[in-house]
Amino acid sequence: xxxxxxxxxxxxxxxxxxxxxxxxxxxxxxxxxxxxxxxxxxxxxxxxxxxxxxxxxxxxxxxxxxxxxxxxxxxxxxxxxxxxxxxxxxxxxxxxxxxxxxxxxxxxxxxxxxxxxxxxxxxxxxxxxxxxxxxxxxxxxxxxxxxxxxxxxxxxxxxxxxxxxxxxxxxxxxxxxxxxx
Numbered sequence: 709x710x711x712x713x714x715x716x717x718x719x720x721x722x723x724x725x726x727x728x729x730x731x732x733x734x735x736x737x738x739x740x741x742x743x744x745x746x747x748x749x750x751x752x753x754x755x756x757x758x759x760x761x762x763x764x765x766x767x768x769x770x771x772x773x774x775x776x777x778x779x780x781x782x783x784x785x786x787x788x789x790x791x792x793x794x795x796x797x798x799x800x801x802x803x804x805x806x807x808x809x810x811x812x813x814x815x816x817x818x819x820x821x822x823x824x825x826x827x828x829x830x831x832x833x834x835x836x837x838x839x840x841x842x843x844x845x846x847x848x849x850x851x852x853x854x855x856x857x858x859x860x861x862x863x864x865x866x867x868x869x870x871x872x873x874x875x876x877x878x879x880x881x882x883x884x885x886x887x888x889x
């Protein structure tokens with residue numbers, strides 16, 4: 709007996725959020741900031757603690773990325789925080805010998821101890837435990853501008869690892885890296 713199974717095919721449209729793209733109404737609407745049980749805010753600073761809007765970035769500039777947020781309920785949460793990098797940036801891996809880390813910056817005094825953190829080529833990942841007594845969090849990492857160009861800045865997002873409907877994300881943005889002169 710021959711059993712014939714139907715062929716299931718799917719078509720996937722893939723667009724990297726880091727490629728230089730023209731802003732469209734649909735992409736801005738799809739990736740608007742969202743809050744569902746968490747708040748999340750991403751800020752960029754120079755190494756001395758001065759806020760930066762990424763509008764005057766030069767190749768080889770180093771920035772401190774600070775992700776802050778709060779859970780909106782008193783329930784115990786194990787949250788995964790993921791910040792995708794725009795193309796043109798690289799994470800400064802604090803685990804490499806001779807590297808700087810965010811813990812060495814005196815102006816960052818309220819960082820949350822992470823259960824897990826990873827410095828990947830295209831993203832920073834951290835896990836934090838939150839509960840009634842520790843509802844707010846702040847994590848930081850360093851990035852370096854390496855490749856000139858104009859790129860999309862993907863949204864950072866957080867979600868409860870055991871309740872994915874409890875989440876938040878930042879808005880998407882853009883960054884232009886000018887050549888080093």
